[in-house]
Amino acid sequence: MKVRGKRQARQSQKAKELPELAKLPPLPCPEQALLQAFRLLSVDDWEKKIEGLTSIRSLSQHHAELLLPRLHDLCLAVTQEVKNLRSMVSRTAIVTLAHLYAHLGRGMDAEVEGTTRALLQKAGEASGFIRDDVELALGYMVVNVTPSRSMNALINTGVRHRNTAARKSTAQQLGRLAEVMGSSHLLSGKKDLTERFIHAICCLAVDCALEVRTHAHNTLAFLASHPNLIKMVERFVPQRDHITIKNIINKGQCRNFN
Numbered sequence: 001m002k003v004r005g006k007r008q009a010r011q012s013q014k015a016k017e018l019p020e021l022a023k024l025p026p027l028p029c030p031e032q033a034l035l036q037a038f039r040l041l042s043v044d045d046w047e048k049k050i051e052g053l054t055s056i057r058s059l060s061q062h063h064a065e066l067l068l069p070r071l072h073d074l075c076l077a078v079t080q081e082v083k084n085l086r087s088m089v090s091r092t093a094i095v096t097l098a099h100l101y102a103h104l105g106r107g108m109d110a111e112v113e114g115t116t117r118a119l120l121q122k123a124g125e126a127s128g129f130i131r132d133d134v135e136l137a138l139g140y141m142v143v144n145v146t147p148s149r150s151m152n153a154l155i156n157t158g159v160r161h162r163n164t165a166a167r168k169s170t171a172q173q174l175g176r177l178a179e180v181m182g183s184s185h186l187l188s189g190k191k192d193l194t195e196r197f198i199h200a201i202c203c204l205a206v207d208c209a210l211e212v213r214t215h216a217h218n219t220l221a222f223l224a225s226h227p228n229l230i231k232m233v234e235r236f237v238p239q240r241d242h243i244t245i246k247n248i249i250n251k252g253q254c255r256n257f258n
Contacts (some may be wrong), residue, residue: 026063053096060096060104061099087129097115097119105145108144109149112150116141141173150173159200159204164211171213174197189228205248230246
């Protein structure tokens with residue numbers, strides 16, 4: 001099986017591990033429904049906003065091709081509602097992004113940076129239920145869009161985020177991404193891929209917060225069996241962190257062996 005085929009198989013497997021998204025019936029007049037959804041999102045009525053977001057979910061399932069020409073405007077409107085102070089609207093918008101990732105797949109590539117930024121910002125502000133929704137949406141992002149796009153979006157926004165919850169989400173999703181991409185591809189030595197990922201995950205592995213470090217350590221343990229890992233650490237990680245990272249990798253190798 002070719003590398004891309006193996007990666008697609010891993011993406012499919014990781015997608016199955018995510019909670020299933022609700023299936024909605026198709027809308028009778030999809031073109032009109034899209035225009036109406038934009039109108040509903042623009043009004044200052046939380047129930048109307050939820051109605052509009054629900055329509056977008058249905059359209060993403062049954063008429064994804066209809067959304068593509070206006071996808072940027074659509075994502076701007078949805079991410080604006082992610083920031084909504086009413087939790088019901090915010091949660092609905094977050095799960096709507098999960099639907100867009102799931103049903104439009106790589107069609108969402110150009111929107112990954114902005115939507116990921118909004119999701120991680122919300123993870124840093126919110127409490128339990130909303131954070132769970134954020135993890136759901138980011139999980140669907142990681143397993144459906146182009147892996148390099150999701151990696152860059154997570155790293156650019158999350159690794160140095162001032163909020164612990166946002167860094168934790170970043171570390172968790174980079175771990176999922178490592179499983180999707182596979183260690184051989186991830187550690188191939190490509191500067192724009194291997195350097196960025198290894199530098200980011202090792203930065204998170206020495207984070208001040210235990211919950212962040214734990215996810216990063218798990219990712220290093222997943223990669224620990226690959227013969228190039230130590231070499232990539234020595235090449236791409238600041239020397240001051242070499243001993244700490246190598247100790248983490250050694251522990252991961254022992255855990256894998258046991």
